[in-house]
Amino acid sequence: MDILFLLVPFSVVLALLIVGLLAWAVWSGQFEDVDKEGERILDDQA
């Protein structure tokens, strides 16, 4: 089970990275209009 000494700290770092990524997503406005992204696929021109 020694591998856990590598995996657990790695997962902590990964979790923190994900939280940072979410911050970027929230602050760049990606969660503002969630419905619009789904409907963009129906757009003919853009």
Next chain:
Amino acid sequence: MSADAPVASPDWARPWSDAADGANQDALALDAPQAWAEFSQPVDADALVWQSQLRVEGMRCAACALTVEQTLARLPGVQSVRVSSAARRAAIVWSAQASRPSEWLAAIAKLGYRLSPDVDAGLQRQGQHEARLLLWRWLVAGFCMMQVMMYAYPAYMAEPGTITPDIEQLLRWASWVLSLPVLLFSAQPFFANAWRDLLERRISMDLPVALGLLITFGISSVATFEPQGRWGAEVYFDSLTMFVFFLLSGRWQEGRLRERTAGSLDALMQRLPMTVERRCSDGRFERIAARQLRLGDVLRVLPGQAFVADGELIEGQTQVDESLLSGESRPLHRNRGSAVLAGSYNLQAPVLMQVGSLGQSTRYAQIVALMQQAALDKPRLALLADRVARPFLWTVLALALAVVLLYEDPVRGLMAAVAVLVVTCPCALSLATPSALLASAGWLARQGVLVRRLQALERLTTVDTVLLDKTGTLTEARLGLREITLAPGRKHWSPAQALQAACALAQSSLHPLSRALLIEGQRRWPDAPWAQWRLLNVQELSGQGLQGQTVGDGWPGLQDQLKLGHAEFCGAPSQAQGDQGLQVYLADEQGPIARFEFDEVLREDAQALLAQLGRAGLQVHLVSGDRQASVARLAERLGLAADQLHGQCSPQDKLALLQALQAQGRRVLMIGDGLNDAPVLAQADVSMAVGSSVPLAQAQADVVLPTASLGLILVLREQARRSMRIVRQNLVWAAAYNAVCVPLALTGWLPSWAAGLGMALSSLWVVLNAARLSRPPAMPAPSRA
């Protein structure tokens, strides 16, 4: 007014059709660079390229947003456009040399939507910042919670002895690291509120939450760093993060709910900047923004426009509609020298007025001031959860202290005290009320009832008196045709023909009675047969009526002069009985043809509402600014007793009535729509704005009913009672849980993992119980009290 009018119009009176361009004129005022700063920012240093925020109304789906985007993008000078259909906003980047705001407004108006500048953009940006911050806090809490639970899982599931101590230590460390962001960042709002409460020497739910979080984290940290120490090796990071996550979920939902109700209100409060036509020294009229007015300015007000200031009419005569200010349902006559009020509407003819008071000294502003004062005087009802929480918190702290003092072994005593504090987690208690009220508010919003303040749901269950406004609330804001009586001896006419002839005359008039005739005519004959009949010389004589000359065929009678108006104007004998103001005659040169009688149109569910309210044991009062006679007439139709009527009430009178009732110890629900209701809406225990109410009334009300379907009021009441039942269940559960667990913790019988699990499960149970409120009631509620 046609070109052949026998009386020459004063040269300052423009033809009626120009009033429709008024909206375009307002748009032109936006082209002035000084106006841009309100809703735009320059993008580059030379201010050649600007970015503007606008509101878009009328969009129903994403395809509409696409259309608006593409139309705007094709205009010359527009560099980029982004339209959001959910937020109903557009952001345009444009070049100041090649594009003008009025072009965008005109282009979009042609499509059938409405653009208006978003002057609240600054406030909106701040609101957006807060919403994003809350969302991020919630996401951090959520992800960290999930990861921490994964680390805690082995401790729950493994057989004792199968996990080596160093792996255990590793897992505890990892949990500690990931709980740090949750405590330091996500739980910020709770700590900030608790600190503020301490400074103000108050107790709210955030204080026990903050206390619990700190203690839990403290004990768990000590256990992480010193597992061999006296505090033991139990950690509670999983309960901690889950607790924060649930609480933040509640806050986030509340924020979204508020955003949703605010969104529909904002749309009503947005207007193009008000512009008025002011007479210059050389006699011309210039269009300026309303806030540039000064006392003594002379303004021209066209029919269909509102008066922007209090003042005096100096030329012309007209009829005005003051129903939103005073509740008066009939149009009032105004001559030269009469006073006009800011906020009333000009109905009939162009007039010139001189500004007498502006801004804070207008009647409108006085009502607003009254309303703001009333809001401060609103009785504060201690909420149920707060009443329970306060003694609970003190008891818990006292118990913990007692335990520490009474145990012989101080270490074990401290451990037991900690167990008490941890297990009596205020989770269930602090989640009990918000979760239930939020779920209810969400369900109600789907039914069409917008709850702006959640505490109103709780207060609604204690209400015993209802004050109802009349005009616009119980009645629709228009008059309806009730009866057509033919004059004796006019054999060639039928009631239908009389109505059609009246509609032909009434087409060009804004008078409420003309509108009522047209609405009835369009209801009966959607293809409007009278539109082909031609009339010459149509004149509207203020205070008397309309007249015109028939020409061509299609008319039922001979070529004739037709009149539509008061009894004397049409040569009919005036009736001794009946309300003179609500009767209109149609006459030709031979004499009167028919009489039309009007009445206020009651909303369809008004009767049912009053019956249900009476059955529920609530005392109902009808307060109105309208004349006593019309109030009495309506009350007769509704079956109300004389002591329940209050007519001719000014806003101060209405407020005085409310205060008298509240002084008797009654809890009052106010339902209204007009500006004159705003002060009462601010001070009533629960307030509701109905239908297309004045934005100010909506801003004060606890609940907004945009569709004015009064039956929803009873749905709301039933849902409020369901909510309070669930809240009480939650509180009882929280109390029972604590009553069982505290003795166990005190005697040292409660293993710490059970304490943590209990903390988490109690929160979960409360939330799930509250979720029952987002479904429709199990059975149709019988109309019992």
